[in-house]
Amino acid sequence: MNKNNKELANAIRFLSIDAVQKANSGHPGMPMGMADVATILFKNFLRFNPKNPNWLNRDRFVLSAGHGSMLLYSLLYLTGYKSISLNDIKNFRQLNSICAGHPEYHPNSGIETTTGPLGQGISNAVGFAIAEEILKKKVGNKLINHKTYVLAGDGCLMEGISHEALSLAGHLKLKNLILLFDNNSISIDGPTNLSVSDNHKKRFNSYGWDFLEINGHNEKEIFKALKKAQKSKKPIAISCKTIIGYGSPNKGGKSSSHGSPLGEEEIKLVRKKLKWKHEPFVIPEKILNNWRAVGDKASKKAQSDEKNNQKQLSKLSWLKNELVLTESIFSAIEKTKQDYLKSLDPIATRKCSEKFLEIVSKLPNLIGGSADLTGSNNTKTKKHKIIKPGNFSGNYIHYGVREHAMCGLMNGISLHSNLVPYGGTFLIFSDYCKPSIRLAAMMKQKVIYVFTHDSIGLGEDGPTHQPIEQLTSLRSIPNLNVFRPADMIETFECWQLAFKNKNTPSVIALTRQKIDPVRRKNGSKNLCSNGAYEILRTNDKIKLTILSSGSETSLACEISHKLATENIYSKVISMPCQELFDQQNENYRKEILGETDLIVSIEASETNFWKKYTGLQGLNFGINSFGKSAPYKDIYNNFELNLESIAKKIKQRL
Ligand SMILES: Cc1ncc(C[n+]2csc(CCOP(=O)(O)OP(=O)(O)O)c2C)c(N)n1
Numbered sequence: 001m002n003k004n005n006k007e008l009a010n011a012i013r014f015l016s017i018d019a020v021q022k023a024n025s026g027h028p029g030m031p032m033g034m035a036d037v038a039t040i041l042f043k044n045f046l047r048f049n050p051k052n053p054n055w056l057n058r059d060r061f062v063l064s065a066g067h068g069s070m071l072l073y074s075l076l077y078l079t080g081y082k083s084i085s086l087n088d089i090k091n092f093r094q095l096n097s098i099c100a101g102h103p104e105y106h107p108n109s110g111i112e113t114t115t116g117p118l119g120q121g122i123s124n125a126v127g128f129a130i131a132e133e134i135l136k137k138k139v140g141n142k143l144i145n146h147k148t149y150v151l152a153g154d155g156c157l158m159e160g161i162s163h164e165a166l167s168l169a170g171h172l173k174l175k176n177l178i179l180l181f182d183n184n185s186i187s188i189d190g191p192t193n194l195s196v197s198d199n200h201k202k203r204f205n206s207y208g209w210d211f212l213e214i215n216g217h218n219e220k221e222i223f224k225a226l227k228k229a230q231k232s233k234k235p236i237a238i239s240c241k242t243i244i245g246y247g248s249p250n251k252g253g254k255s256s257s258h259g260s261p262l263g264e265e266e267i268k269l270v271r272k273k274l275k276w277k278h279e280p281f282v283i284p285e286k287i288l289n290n291w292r293a294v295g296d297k298a299s300k301k302a303q304s305d306e307k308n309n310q311k312q313l314s315k316l317s318w319l320k321n322e323l324v325l326t327e328s329i330f331s332a333i334e335k336t337k338q339d340y341l342k343s344l345d346p347i348a349t350r351k352c353s354e355k356f357l358e359i360v361s362k363l364p365n366l367i368g369g370s371a372d373l374t375g376s377n378n379t380k381t382k383k384h385k386i387i388k389p390g391n392f393s394g395n396y397i398h399y400g401v402r403e404h405a406m407c408g409l410m411n412g413i414s415l416h417s418n419l420v421p422y423g424g425t426f427l428i429f430s431d432y433c434k435p436s437i438r439l440a441a442m443m444k445q446k447v448i449y450v451f452t453h454d455s456i457g458l459g460e461d462g463p464t465h466q467p468i469e470q471l472t473s474l475r476s477i478p479n480l481n482v483f484r485p486a487d488m489i490e491t492f493e494c495w496q497l498a499f500k501n502k503n504t505p506s507v508i509a510l511t512r513q514k515i516d517p518v519r520r521k522n523g524s525k526n527l528c529s530n531g532a533y534e535i536l537r538t539n540d541k542i543k544l545t546i547l548s549s550g551s552e553t554s555l556a557c558e559i560s561h562k563l564a565t566e567n568i569y570s571k572v573i574s575m576p577c578q579e580l581f582d583q584q585n586e587n588y589r590k591e592i593l594g595e596t597d598l599i600v601s602i603e604a605s606e607t608n609f610w611k612k613y614t615g616l617q618g619l620n621f622g623i624n625s626f627g628k629s630a631p632y633k634d635i636y637n638n639f640e641l642n643l644e645s646i647a648k649k650i651k652q653r654l
Pocket residue numbers: 029030065067068116117118152153154155156159182184186187188244258
């Protein structure tokens with residue numbers, strides 16, 4: 001590195017070293033190792049705008065190796081982002097500081113997303129790159145033409161999700177995607193040869209990626225590789241051979257620099273070795289000015305792009321708004337509901353969902369997909385068009401059998417701008433998606449999961465495919481709405497609620513099997529919006545409340561009617577979304593739950609989450625073991641989830 005660049009890179013290094021030391025916690029090794037690459041990237045290639053971090057056509061920089069977050073904070077501060085001050089850096093990892101340990105995502109700050117769980121960032125970046133291609137196709141490459149960079153370490157590439165995401169990126173020929181591999185051959189346990197002997201080049205090449213190998217401390221090699229990457233016809237990985245903890249005489253090249261402060265004595269030695277004479281957190285004016293000049297230059301370039309394109313972009317209202325349901329979409333939704341109410345035929349809710357998707361498939365910012373279960377999830381309608389390698393004019397992604405990457409990609413698609421992704425798999429495989437769903441909830445992203453085959457009702461595929469504890473585990477994720485609609489009308493209403501939830505991802509759990517409708521009249525109000533509502537009452541005076549969701553709601557209604565013939569009166573509460581119900585005011589919740597001493601729940605699933613409503617005196621009809629392989633009605637009978645058994649047990653209790 002020449003003297004000037006060396007100083008710029010050392011500014012990153014020492015801010016990172018000092019912040020971690022002050023916090024007495026953090027990861028100095030990666031920022032010290034990747035400071036040279038990051039300097040050349042930000043100085044010469046990355047298109048960004050510290051004055052408008054949300055500039056739509058900015059390059060995206062994703063820090064998959066999120067433990068190295070001080071690298072990003074340093075860069076944002078040095079290049080002049082208002083979001084990160086020197087004080088924030090001094091407060092690294094302290095309560096409510098923007099400089100959190102792993103900052104996931106921070107709107108309008110330059111923090112696109114960084115990941116705590118290694119490998120997620122790679123999948124997010126693939127999502128960003130897809131989103132860029134989709135938008136480019138829609139608005140033209142004059143308005144959208146940016147790159148996505150992702151910095152990933154050994155750990156990210158060891159994680160399984162990296163395989164899924166890189167493979168799909170290669171298949172789709174995402175030439176706008178550049179992965180910077182911090183190839184320092186060190187992770188926490190020590191040298192990576194303790195556990196890996198992958199041939200990285202062959203691995204990437206087999207996915208359809210280009211692969212370059214450079215010395216990550218040699219500015220000419222870094223520059224040349226990044227220059228080459230700009231024109232790549234494929235996604236490209238640049239393997240940067242670096243020294244973790246670069247500059248530390250005793251900890252450089254060792255895992256001891258990965259995740260703890262270097263210590264006062266060692267820091268003195270690093271200062272000496274890198275000839276950095278300044279006190280902690282002091283960046284000499286000249287160096288800071290040089291960094292600020294990098295930021296200003298980037299801003300100027302960005303501003304001219306913005307000025308030229310702002311007018312045209314501002315005309316595209318869908319780019320700014322969330323999913324906008326036009327009058328014609330609304331009336332098509334209403335008409336489909338009314339038509340259905342005339343027939344009231346039994347229908348699987350996955351099929352109802354398909355009918356909804358057919359109506360909204362024209363929304364320009366809704367991007368569908370499935371992890372190789374398209375025909376089962378009913379996520380693709382006649383009106384959808386497939387996204388193909390190198391051709392992004394469609395609105396439907398075949399993710400392949402890659403549930404985890406699908407959900408990680410959807411986070412990237414959602415974070416990129418105003419595209420709203422939905423993706424399907426079986427509810428049971430939500431377990432393969434969980435880390436990404438959790439991050440969507442944490443990052444407040446509007447991502448919609450279409451999880452079909454939502455109970456033992458899927459039948460013969462048996463216990464490996466039958467969700468039992470999945471609804472409970474999804475319901476336990478904060479800021480995630482789990483919808484389980486009971487019929488056509490509810491399915492439409494739940495989809496509409498998922499569209500409305502600006503900062504909350506949604507799961508829509510749907511049946512494989514046909515079920516009887518429970519809503520036989522359609523008022524204008526979206527009754528699911530309260531999370532739970534009274535769907536049946538057999539008398540003014542009742543002594544029983546039956547709660548249920550999804551496919552069990554029609555069973556609950558049958559039970560209520562049967563009990564009424566024996567002068568036992570009840571009401572049935574359809575509860576498609578516990579989270580929304582829990583947000584209702586006390587009066588409403590009392591109205592639903594406070595009327596009878598006995599409350600029972602029916603859901604073909606693990607029962608724990610219902611106990612908060614039924615209390616210890618209540619009855620919970622569900623399944624607390626694994627399922628069975630058989631025709632589905634036999635399985636329901638096996639678990640005594642049927643009219644006779646449940647009615648009998650309720651009578652016994654009463
Ligand atoms: C899914 C997941 N597993 C484990 C961890 C804990 N962890 C954080 S960093 C790290 C080692 C990563 O090694 P590498 O990517 O090579 O980073 P480097 O040490 O080179 O900075 C581990 C195991 C994590 N953050 N996420």
